[in-house]
Amino acid sequence: MKRSILAAALLLSLGLCACSQKAEEPVTTAAAAAAETEESAQTETEAAETKAASEEAEAEDMEIEVTEGEGYIGVSSENTPAELQYGDVTVRVGSLKGPTTMGLVNMMEWAEEGELPFGAEFTMATAADEITAKLVQGELDIALVPANLASVLYNKTEGGVSVIDINTLGVLYGVTGDESVTGLSDLEGKTIYMTGQGTTPQYAMDYILAQNGMTDKVTIEYRSEATEIAAMFAEDPTIIAVLPQPFATVCQVQNEGVKEFMDLNEEWDKCADSGDSMLLTGVTIASRDFLSAHAEDGLIDAFISTQRLSTEAVELDTAHTAELVAAAGIIEKAPIAEKAIPKCGIACITGEEMKGALSGYLEVLEAANAQSVGGELPGDDFYYMEAE
Numbered sequence: 259m260k261r262s263i264l265a266a267a268l269l270l271s272l273g274l275c276a277c278s279q280k281a282e283e284p285v286t287t288a289a290a291a292a293a294e295t296e297e298s299a300q301t302e303t304e305a306a307e308t309k310a311a312s313e314e315a316e317a318e319d320m321e322i323e324v325t326e327g328e329g330y331i332g333v334s335s336e337n338t339p340a341e342l343q344y345g346d347v348t349v350r351v352g353s354l355k356g357p358t359t360m361g362l363v364n365m366m367e368w369a370e371e372g373e374l375p376f377g378a379e380f381t382m383a384t385a386a387d388e389i390t391a392k393l394v395q396g397e398l399d400i401a402l403v404p405a406n407l408a409s410v411l412y413n414k415t416e417g418g419v420s421v422i423d424i425n426t427l428g429v430l431y432g433v434t435g436d437e438s439v440t441g442l443s444d445l446e447g448k449t450i451y452m453t454g455q456g457t458t459p460q461y462a463m464d465y466i467l468a469q470n471g472m473t474d475k476v477t478i479e480y481r482s483e484a485t486e487i488a489a490m491f492a493e494d495p496t497i498i499a500v501l502p503q504p505f506a507t508v509c510q511v512q513n514e515g516v517k518e519f520m521d522l523n524e525e526w527d528k529c530a531d532s533g534d535s536m537l538l539t540g541v542t543i544a545s546r547d548f549l550s551a552h553a554e555d556g557l558i559d560a561f562i563s564t565q566r567l568s569t570e571a572v573e574l575d576t577a578h579t580a581e582l583v584a585a586a587g588i589i590e591k592a593p594i595a596e597k598a599i600p601k602c603g604i605a606c607i608t609g610e611e612m613k614g615a616l617s618g619y620l621e622v623l624e625a626a627n628a629q630s631v632g633g634e635l636p637g638d639d640f641y642y643m644e645a646e
Contacts, residue, residue, distance in 0.1 A: 343375045343376070344375055344376035344377070344555070344557050344560070346377075347376050347377060347552075347557060348376070348377035348378065348379055349376055349377065349378045349379070349399050349400060349557075349561060350378075350379050350381070350397065350398045350399045350400070351378060351379065351380050351381070351398065351399070351400045351401070351402075352380075352381045352382075352383065352388075352389040352392055352393065352398040352400070352401040352402070353380065353381070353382055353383075353389070353401070353402040354382070354383060354384070354385075354386060354389065354402065354403070354540070355382055355383065355384045355587075355588055356429075356484070356502055356503075356504070356505070356588065357425075357426045357429050357502065357503060357504070357539065357540065357602040357603060357604055358402035358403075358425055358426055358539075358540040359380075359382050359402070359586065359588060360504070360572070360579070360583050360588060360595075360599065360602055360604060361402075361425055361426065361565070361568060361569045361572060361602075361604040361605075361606070362380065362402070362565070362568055363568075363579060363582035363583055363586055363588075364567075364568040364571040364572065364579060364582065365378070365564055365565060365567075365568035366378075366380050366582070366586070367582055368564075368568075374564060375560060375564075376557060376560065376561070381398065382586065382587075382588075384482070384483050385482065386403050386404055386407055386457055389401045389402075389403055390403060390407065390411055393411075393419070393543070393545055394411070394415060394418070396545070396547070398545075399544060399545060399548040400422075400542060400543070400544045400545075400548070400561065401542070401543050402425050402426075402540055402541070402542050402543075403540065403541065403543060404454070404457035404458040404539065404540060404541075405424070405458055405538040405539060405540060405541045405616060405619060405620070406457060406458055406461055406620065406623055406630050406631055407456075407457050407458075408421055408541045408543045408640075409620050409631040409632050409635070409636050409640070410630075410631060410632035411543070411632070412632065412636045412640050413631075413632030413633055413634060413636065414632060415546075417546065417636075417637065417639055417640070418545060418546045419543045419544065419545055419546060419640075420543065420544055420546065420549060420639060420640055420641065420642040421541045421542065421543050421612065421616060421640060421641055421642060422542050422543065422544050422558065422561075422562055422608070422642045423541065423542045423562055423565065423566075423606050423607060423608045423612055424538055424540070424541050424542075424605055424606075424607040424608075424612050424615060424616060425540045425541060425542050425565070425569075425604070425605060425606060426538070426539040426540035426602070426603050426604060426605065427523075427536065427537070427538060427539060427603030427605055428462075428522060428523035428526065428536070428537035428538065428539060428603055429502045429503040429539050429601070429602055429603045430458075430459055430462060430463075430500055430501070430502055430506075430522035430523075430537070430539070431500070431501060431502075431503065431506040431518050431520065431521055431522065431601070432445075432450075432498065432499070432500050432518065432519050432520030432521075432522070433498075433499055433500075433501060433506050433509050433510060433516055433517065433518050433519065434495075434496065434497065434498040434499065434516065434517070434519055435491070435495030435496045435497075435513065435515040435516045435517070436496040436497075436498060439498060439519050440519055441519060441520060442466070442470060442472075442520055442525055443470075444519075445472065445475075445476050445498065446472060446475045446476065447475065447476075448476060448477070448498055449476075449477045449478075449479060449497075449498065450463075450476060450477070450478050450479070450498050450499065450500055451478075451479050451480075451481060451487045451490065451497060451498065451499040451500075452478055452479070452480055452481070452487075452499065452500045452501070453480065453481055453482065453483060453484050453486075453487065453501070453502070454480075454502070455480040458538070458539050458540075459500065459502065460478075460480070461623050461626070461627065461630040462522055462526065462537055463478065463500060463522070464626070464627065465526075465529065465622065465623065465626045466522065466525045466526060466529055468626060469529035470529070484501050484502060484505035485505070487499050487501060487505070487509075488501075488505055488508055488509050488512070491509050491512070491513045491516055492512070492513060495513045495514070495515050495516050500520075500522065502539065503598050503601045503602045503603070504583075504588070504589050504594070504595060504598030504599070504601075504602055506518065506598075506601075507594065507597055507598035507601065508589060508594055508598065511594050511597065512594075522537060523536075523537050530618075530622050535615070535618035535619050535621065535622050536615050536618070536619060537619070538615065538616060538619045539603060541616065542565070544558065544642070549642065556645070558642070558644075559644050559645055562606070562608060562644060565606055566606040566608075568606075569604050569605060569606045570606075572599060572604050576596055576599050576600075577592075577596055579595075579596075579599065580592040580593070580595035580596035580599060581595075583595040583599075608643075608644055609643055609644060610643075612641065613641040616641070617635070617641075620635055620636070621635065
């Protein structure tokens with residue numbers, strides 16, 4: 259069964275709408291006005307019909323299909339008008355090993371196959387500071403980073419970055435093989451293993467513990483990579499960990515008896531006072547220099563639209579996406595990746611919705627610990643708005 263995304267929708271999302279020109283109206287005599295009006299109406303009708311036929315034909319040529327079993331969805335630049343292609347521009351993108359890159363794997367495949375209207379290079383790292391350092395040094399144009407770290411970077415660079423979208427929602431889950439642990443309250447007196455010190459996981463967990471009066475009742479030990487904690491479960495499945503997806507699922511699949519006992523999205527919602535706030539994991543930021551260089555040519559919006567299609571492809575063909583995730587080395591086996599993907603919170607939220615959710619999240623963090631957002635909340639220029 260074929261599911262199609264017509265290029266008409268793609269054309270709208272990329273802003274590939276032709277601009278109509280309005281000719282000057284000649285000065286006419288009253289006697290000729292009626293004749294000219296009739297002729298003008300006929301001409302406009304014919305032009306509209308011609309334009310509609312042209313757009314319909316173009317949409318048919320650029321139809322994007324997902325066929326079950328084939329696992330394909332793509333953005334083709336073959337039929338993109340030459341003036342709207344960015345063949346001479348290569349967008350340098352950095353992301354983290356995990357859900358942020360999982361949302362990009364389809365775009366990465368399209369880039370390899372030359373199906374994007376711009377060039378793209380992708381760098382995947384295991385630590386956020388690797389990515390942010392490259393962005394600050396001008397080695398990357400766009401980076402997918404922890405949500406709070408984007409605010410920290412904005413303050414450190416005095417407005418040198420802006421968020422263009424939210425790419426990952428809450429992905430933190432508590433897992434253990436200890437049958438006595440069934441919820442947050444059971445963590446008192448326990449040691450919890452986590453990753454993400456100084457970023458979203460730490461500050462989200464700190465906030466939840468503080469709101470429940472458990473700050474000094476739990477010991478947290480940090481590790482540099484989730485795979486390190488996953489290996490610890492093989493030696494002792496009764497350890498307790500708070501891990502991001504897909505690694506929380508990996509631990510459950512690979513270790514009999516390990517189960518999920520806590521969803522930090524739910525715990526956050528119980529604590530947060532802000533109606534707009536939600537637990538977020540990752541955002542996509544662009545350097546101010548890159549934004550300025552492409553303020554007028556539409557490249558930023560074209561990137562966002564392609565990223566949005568890439569995230570949609572995750573849901574449209576999860577099996578193929580899982581294969582790409584395994585090929586990228588994020589998760590070893592595609593079947594495990596396919597099981598984890600639905601809980602990975604992969605998204606592409608932009609505009610006012612992005613601003614409301616992200617600002618609410620940062621306000622909660624800032625109230626609990628101002629240093630978690632870089633000392634103060636970012637200004638309005640932190641939030642990039644797509645052209646309407």
